[in-house]
Amino acid sequence: MSPLSYLLQRGTAMLMVPLIITHLTLIIWAVQDGLSAEEILSRTRGSIIWAGFYGLFVFAAAIHAGIGVQTILREWTPLGRLATANVGHVFILTLWLLGARAIYAVVWA
Amino acid sequence: MSVSGITRASRAHPGFVASLIHRASGLALAVFLPLHFYALGLALESETFTGFIAWSDQPLVKISEGLMVSALAVHFAGGLRLLAVEFFGLTRAQALWIALALAFALGVGILFLMRAF
Numbered sequence: 407m408s409p410l411s412y413l414l415q416r417g418t419a420m421l422m423v424p425l426i427i428t429h430l431t432l433i434i435w436a437v438q439d440g441l442s443a444e445e446i447l448s449r450t451r452g453s454i455i456w457a458g459f460y461g462l463f464v465f466a467a468a469i470h471a472g473i474g475v476q477t478i479l480r481e482w483t484p485l486g487r488l489a490t491a492n493v494g495h496v497f498i499l500t501l502w503l504l505g506a507r508a509i510y511a512v513v514w515a
Numbered sequence: 516m517s518v519s520g521i522t523r524a525s526r527a528h529p530g531f532v533a534s535l536i537h538r539a540s541g542l543a544l545a546v547f548l549p550l551h552f553y554a555l556g557l558a559l560e561s562e563t564f565t566g567f568i569a570w571s572d573q574p575l576v577k578i579s580e581g582l583m584v585s586a587l588a589v590h591f592a593g594g595l596r597l598l599a600v601e602f603f604g605l606t607r608a609q610a611l612w613i614a615l616a617l618a619f620a621l622g623v624g625i626l627f628l629m630r631a632f
Contacts, residue, residue, distance in 0.1 A: 416598065416601070420598065423591075426587065430588060430621070431624075433584055434625050441568055443561070443564050443567075443568045447558060467548065468548075471545040474541050474542075474545060475542075478538065478542060504549055507559075508556045511555060512558045
């Protein structure tokens with residue numbers, strides 16, 4: 407793992423500590439009486455606060471996961487440095503795009 | 516001690532098991548995330564999203580969801596342990612206990628919230 411990857415990995419981990427506590431709490435609270443599409447969307451629709459929360463979460467989780475996948479591939483497969491870096495970057499970009507689409511869908515659509 | 520003996524000894528160390536669990540839970544989350552985001556993106560078409568949420572209301576899906584929530588909690592606790600070792604100069608044993616205590620405290624807090632609302 408390069409020094410930059412290491413810093414990004416640990417930095418995003420620290421950033422996500424309060425986000426994960428909030429996410430886990432909300433998951434357990436929200437599923438108590440069963441989950442419905444209306445319930446999810448009534449919470450998120452038009453909410454700048456949830457958009458910001460999930461935007462930050464997606465941004466950090468994508469970087470964290472991309473570096474993690476890259477590290478695992480580097481250690482557990484014969485793939486070289488360039489190939490694993492490419493996979494990691496594509497993974498991060500994919501998660502950013504899918505995440506942005508998900509946030510747009512539950513907040514604005 | 517032979518090289519393989521050293522390898523075996525290090526693998527018996529709790530830190531090795533903890534790092535394997537951290538890696539396995541992290542990998543599971545990385546596979547789950549694109550599916551999770553894709554599914555939420557279905558809200559762009561309200562009927563598809565409603566159908567998806569209804570589809571998710573079956574035992575196997577709920578068990579899978581439970582496993583993913585557990586993977587997140589496990590990866591979270593393991594990550595706190597790692598940060599404690601690397602940034603706060605704690606020994607691995609201290610960090611493990613702190614992570615367990617934090618995970619327990621978080622569990623109690625969440626259980627309280629469940630009862631409170």
